[in-house]
Amino acid sequence: MLLLTCPCCGVTAEETEFAPGGEAHLKRSGPGSSDAEFDSYMFNRKNPRGVHFERWRHAYGCGKWFLAARCTMTLEVFGTYPAQTLEPPAEIVAAIKAKRPDWEGFA
Amino acid sequence: MSELAQSALPGAAYEGFVTVAEAGLRGMITVRGDLAGLAGAVKDATGCAIPAQRRVEQAGAKAVAWMSPDELLILCDYADAPALTASLATALSGQFATVANVSDARAVFTVTGAQAGDALAKLCPVDFGAMTTGDIRRTRAAQVAAAIWVSGEGEMTLVCFRSVAQYMFDLLSRAAQPGSEPKLYA
Numbered sequence: 154m155l156l157l158t159c160p161c162c163g164v165t166a167e168e169t170e171f172a173p174g175g176e177a178h179l180k181r182s183g184p185g186s187s188d189a190e191f192d193s194y195m196f197n198r199k200n201p202r203g204v205h206f207e208r209w210r211h212a213y214g215c216g217k218w219f220l221a222a223r224c225t226m227t228l229e230v231f232g233t234y235p236a237q238t239l240e241p242p243a244e245i246v247a248a249i250k251a252k253r254p255d256w257e258g259f260a
Numbered sequence: 261m262s263e264l265a266q267s268a269l270p271g272a273a274y275e276g277f278v279t280v281a282e283a284g285l286r287g288m289i290t291v292r293g294d295l296a297g298l299a300g301a302v303k304d305a306t307g308c309a310i311p312a313q314r315r316v317e318q319a320g321a322k323a324v325a326w327m328s329p330d331e332l333l334i335l336c337d338y339a340d341a342p343a344l345t346a347s348l349a350t351a352l353s354g355q356f357a358t359v360a361n362v363s364d365a366r367a368v369f370t371v372t373g374a375q376a377g378d379a380l381a382k383l384c385p386v387d388f389g390a391m392t393t394g395d396i397r398r399t400r401a402a403q404v405a406a407a408i409w410v411s412g413e414g415e416m417t418l419v420c421f422r423s424v425a426q427y428m429f430d431l432l433s434r435a436a437q438p439g440s441e442p443k444l445y446a
Contacts, residue, residue: 161328161329162313162314162328162329163313164397166385166386166399167385169385169400170385170400213398213399213400213405214328214397214399215327215328215329215331215398216328217328217329
C-alpha cells in the first residue's frame, strides 16, 4: 500500500483516497516543434524500475494536485511537493540521494 | 402547511453499538477563494474566524469548516442559508471568490456514541484516534466522498452528497450492527 502525504492539506492517507495522474514534470513541445518531439511529449513515458516522479490528486480530500517522488519497486515514498514546481526541489533530491546513492538523478 | 423542503431521508435512524441518525436539513454554503481575502466577509456573516487547516470554527448556530486551501463550508440553519448566501455574495462582489448555497445538494448524518470512531473506521481509511473535537477530515466512506467532523465528545457529523444518502445510511447502519464492534479506539 502506498501512503502519501498531501502537501496541500497535510493529510497522510492511503492510496485509495488519491487518484494517480501519471508522470510528473512533462514539458510540452510547443508550436514549431518537430513531429518527433511532439510525438515524444504526447506518447513516450518513463517506466523506471526505481525512482519515479508522479502526479497525484487528493481526489477524496482537498481535491488538489501534487507531485510525489517514489520508488516503483519498493513503493517507498521519498517525499511529496506542490504541483507548482518545474523540477524536483532540492530537499526531495537530497532525500532520494540519501536512500539511493546510485540514483542517476532527475533528467 | 405543506413542507416543500425535505431532507434526503427524513427521520431515518438506526440504533446499533452507536446511534446513526439523519440530521435533517442543514444550511450549507460553499465559499471559495483566497482564504485570507475572505476573512472579513466570513467574520461579518458568521462571527467565526477563518479556521486553521482541517478545523471547524463555531459561533452559536453557525460554523465554518476548512475544506481545502481555497474552500470553506459555512454551516447554518437551513432557513438562514439563502439570505446568508446573498449577503456574502454582496460582501464579496468584485473579489475573486464564489459563494454557493449547497444545502439541498447534501445529506448530513450524525453518528453518536463512545465508539463512533470505531464504526466509521470500518468505512474510511482514517485514524480516528488522532482526531479531536473540532477536527474535520474529507475522505471516502466505502465508495463515496464524505466529510467527517468531530462535532463533540463521542459525536461525529458526516456530510455527503444527497444523491448517495441512502447508500451512506445503509453503510453506516451496517457498520453499527451490535456485536460487530472492532474495539479499535473505545
